[in-house]
Amino acid sequence: MFVVENLYLGNQVKDMRLSPTLKKIAEQLNVSISTVSRALKDHPDISAETKQKVNELATLIEYDPNPYAVNLRTHNNKEFAIVVPSLSNFFYHSFISSIEEDARQQGYSVFIYRSSNDPQIELEILKSCRLKRVSGVFISITTETKDISPFTKLDGYGIPVIFFDKVPSSELCNKICVGDAHAASLAASEILKKGIKNVLGIFGDPNMSITQARFQKFTEVLAAGNQKVQLKTVYAISSEEAEQVALAAIADFKGEYFAVFCMSDEILAGVMKAVQRKNLKVLKDVGIICISDGMIPKLFYPEITYAETSGFKLGKLALNRMMRCIAGSSFAQTIVDESRLIEGGSI
Amino acid sequence: MFVVENLYLGNQVKDMRLSPTLKKIAEQLNVSISTVSRALKDHPDISAETKQKVNELATLIEYDPNPYAVNLRTHNNKEFAIVVPSLSNFFYHSFISSIEEDARQQGYSVFIYRSSNDPQIELEILKSCRLKRVSGVFISITTETKDISPFTKLDGYGIPVIFFDKVPSSELCNKICVGDAHAASLAASEILKKGIKNVLGIFGDPNMSITQARFQKFTEVLAAGNQKVQLKTVYAISSEEAEQVALAAIADFKGEYFAVFCMSDEILAGVMKAVQRKNLKVLKDVGIICISDGMIPKLFYPEITYAETSGFKLGKLALNRMMRCIAGSSFAQTIVDESRLIEGGSI
DNA sequence: ATTATGACCGCAAACGTTTGCGGTAACATT
DNA sequence: AATGTTACCGCAAACGTTTGCGGTCATAAT
Numbered sequence: 001m002f003v004v005e006n007l008y009l010g011n012q013v014k015d016m017r018l019s020p021t022l023k024k025i026a027e028q029l030n031v032s033i034s035t036v037s038r039a040l041k042d043h044p045d046i047s048a049e050t051k052q053k054v055n056e057l058a059t060l061i062e063y064d065p066n067p068y069a070v071n072l073r074t075h076n077n078k079e080f081a082i083v084v085p086s087l088s089n090f091f092y093h094s095f096i097s098s099i100e101e102d103a104r105q106q107g108y109s110v111f112i113y114r115s116s117n118d119p120q121i122e123l124e125i126l127k128s129c130r131l132k133r134v135s136g137v138f139i140s141i142t143t144e145t146k147d148i149s150p151f152t153k154l155d156g157y158g159i160p161v162i163f164f165d166k167v168p169s170s171e172l173c174n175k176i177c178v179g180d181a182h183a184a185s186l187a188a189s190e191i192l193k194k195g196i197k198n199v200l201g202i203f204g205d206p207n208m209s210i211t212q213a214r215f216q217k218f219t220e221v222l223a224a225g226n227q228k229v230q231l232k233t234v235y236a237i238s239s240e241e242a243e244q245v246a247l248a249a250i251a252d253f254k255g256e257y258f259a260v261f262c263m264s265d266e267i268l269a270g271v272m273k274a275v276q277r278k279n280l281k282v283l284k285d286v287g288i289i290c291i292s293d294g295m296i297p298k299l300f301y302p303e304i305t306y307a308e309t310s311g312f313k314l315g316k317l318a319l320n321r322m323m324r325c326i327a328g329s330s331f332a333q334t335i336v337d338e339s340r341l342i343e344g345g346s347i
Numbered sequence: 348m349f350v351v352e353n354l355y356l357g358n359q360v361k362d363m364r365l366s367p368t369l370k371k372i373a374e375q376l377n378v379s380i381s382t383v384s385r386a387l388k389d390h391p392d393i394s395a396e397t398k399q400k401v402n403e404l405a406t407l408i409e410y411d412p413n414p415y416a417v418n419l420r421t422h423n424n425k426e427f428a429i430v431v432p433s434l435s436n437f438f439y440h441s442f443i444s445s446i447e448e449d450a451r452q453q454g455y456s457v458f459i460y461r462s463s464n465d466p467q468i469e470l471e472i473l474k475s476c477r478l479k480r481v482s483g484v485f486i487s488i489t490t491e492t493k494d495i496s497p498f499t500k501l502d503g504y505g506i507p508v509i510f511f512d513k514v515p516s517s518e519l520c521n522k523i524c525v526g527d528a529h530a531a532s533l534a535a536s537e538i539l540k541k542g543i544k545n546v547l548g549i550f551g552d553p554n555m556s557i558t559q560a561r562f563q564k565f566t567e568v569l570a571a572g573n574q575k576v577q578l579k580t581v582y583a584i585s586s587e588e589a590e591q592v593a594l595a596a597i598a599d600f601k602g603e604y605f606a607v608f609c610m611s612d613e614i615l616a617g618v619m620k621a622v623q624r625k626n627l628k629v630l631k632d633v634g635i636i637c638i639s640d641g642m643i644p645k646l647f648y649p650e651i652t653y654a655e656t657s658g659f660k661l662g663k664l665a666l667n668r669m670m671r672c673i674a675g676s677s678f679a680q681t682i683v684d685e686s687r688l689i690e691g692g693s694i
Numbered sequence: 695a696t697t698a699t700g701a702c703c704g705c706a707a708a709c710g711t712t713t714g715c716g717g718t719a720a721c722a723t724t
Numbered sequence: 725a726a727t728g729t730t731a732c733c734g735c736a737a738a739c740g741t742t743t744g745c746g747g748t749c750a751t752a753a754t
Contacts, residue, residue, distance in 0.1 A: 019504070034743075065740080068740080069739070073740085073742050109460070114447050127411070131411050269645075279628070299616050385712090392733070397732085413709085
């Protein structure tokens with residue numbers, strides 16, 4: 001690391017304090033502040049002539065209302081908060097990206113908060129949201145979050161809370177989630193369709209509801225098929241563990257064809273490393289299928305077939321729901337985004 | 348997608364308006380608002396007894412100052428803005444993550460804005476930052492941004508602007524950037540060290556300064572080596588293009604060993620697809636080296652050797668610099684984070 | 695000539711803080 | 725007894741808006 005110190009910037013601290021205000025416009029034009037305020041919002045009480053004068057001066061000096069003053073009066077700002085356990089995850093990125101895009105178009109800004117999967121931090125963040133009187137909160141809760149009363153409390157304050165991805169089990173809240181069961185069943189069906197005999201299913205943290213849902217449906221669909229499939233399931237809570245599991249399986253199956261189902265990108269990453277390490281040819285030596293947002297699967301050749309869980313789509317759905325809530329809807333809705341199978345040629 | 352409508356939430360809109368304020372505490376305790384305000388900030392003028400009463404009631408009714416009122420008075424909020432061209436990029440994620448982490452600890456919140464690489468949107472975002480009177484802005488500018496006066500204007504308003512990653516060429520601003528030249532030279536040196544004869548260098552958009560810096564240094568170092576290396580350089584502006592280029596090269600070299608230098612993750616992704624498609628063994632048949640944040644290289648086996656550009660480290664540096672600016676530093680500093688080589692066994 | 699009707703505009707309070715300044719009482723100092 | 729200190733506290737203005745209400749004119753209706 002190296003540093004270059006450059007020229008002195010001088011003290012041109014043109015203080016914020018002298019930024020354009022209604023008062024300044026009013027003084028300039030010899031009218032009252034209220035008149036200026038009303039003129040700018042095209043109030044019928046103000047004459048066309050005055051409106052014009054005001055607007056001209058306003059654009060000239062680049063007037064813009066002070067959002068803090070406005071909020072103080074109206075209790076109405078245009079800010080959303082998105083709270084996620086972690087940012088190192090492509091799914092959240094696309095979700096955030098999706099929200100940000102639409103929100104900006106509607107004049108909203110978005111705060112990003114990261115709970116680090118710590119319920120304590122999550123609470124602090126919620127508090128911050130309450131204090132800031134954000135217009136709404138999108139949140140994917142931590143795996144440890146048990147008590148959802150802080151969220152309903154926020155809702156009670158008039159701040160809609162939309163849960164997404166990691167959602168509480170309660171039905172008295174707005175939830176937008178990935179169709180875990182559906183995605184798992186898509187993958188399982190695909191395996192059945194290909195008539196594969198040996199299957200290794202690798203799943204994530206068994207304590208997470210998402211894992212349970214995927215596990216349950218995957219095994220169920222596979223069992224319900226009218227073919228005899230040999231299924232082995234394992235939990236792996238990290239990429240490395242997944243790699244180990246896969247290596248062991250490769251040794252076990254000694255040359256026999258088998259398919260691996262990876263519940264998540266993380267697991268897929270580990271599995272693919274094992275596959276490459278053992279120099280197996282995907283599709284020919286081993287079949288791979290996973291549930292993913294779609295970024296990682298596209299890094300390999302052949303691309304990995306996956307049941308898509310689109311953060312982008314989820315974002316659109318969530319914002320939509322949020323807007324309805326703000327508009328006054330008071331139903332608790334659970335929206336499940338069913339996924340579709342994206343064929344990549346890996347199975 | 349399917350939807351479940353659930354129970355009616357009722358009209359428990361416990362309006363924000365009746366949230367705890369200084370006034371309410373004051374009335375309860377029969378003291379003045381100023382006394383409450385001062386008691387809460389441990390002002391010496393207030394007696395220990397009063398302080399205690401106030402604090403007790405305050406925590407009881409969960410008082411927290413209204414940030415809008417505070418800002419209106421003090422012109423001082425605790426919010427940073429991060430502006431990036433796109434969010435679909437691991438580097439920015441780790442940068443954001445890094446900033447968010449430290450910022451939160453210091454009581455700051457962070458806004459995320461995405462310019463979509465559109466200078467027009469970028470301007471709007473800057474305006475929004477000005478209106479919100481954020482405490483500081485971290486920005487990676489669009490590739491089209493020519494005029495940096497809007498940024499210096501912000502600085503003039505007392506809002507420090509820290510450029511990162513994609514930075515303007517002007518030296519009158521605070522810049523934190525990746526050591527492009529250094530990273531490129533690390534990669535080139537590694538290639539020389541391994542005594543590789545044939546090299547394919549794939550670079551991104553030739554109009555970007557980052558590309559130019561990397562290209563220039565890479566070729567320079569390679570040429571300066573005292574070995575004869577056969578270097579071919581190509582620009583590829585997408586993952587797909589990179590794949591095509593690599594496929595062509597593989598055909599060209601027909602079995603001869605060569606190394607590929609990938610300027611970015613995107614290019615690496617394309618190249619790796621070509622390698623897998625042609626069933627080449629990395630390290631044995633072909634050497635790979637790249638510049639990366641480190642996520643993608645770790646998805647392969649062997650892991651790809653890369654010169655690290657750490658968004659995480661950059662974030663720390665940037666926040667550090669920001670704090671200094673807020674504290675009053677008025678030097679324009681350019682900080683370059685030199686990268687280090689992470690050996691992955693791919694070359 | 696008086697009254698009603700609009701059209702247009704300003705007063706002032708309120709939102710919830712912060713803070714300079716001034717005030718009061720009690721106590722210590724001459 | 726007059727003065728100086730000290731410890732505590734409140735007044736009021738200010739930050740920049742929004743908005744109900746009332747006011748002033750000129751013009752139209754009676």
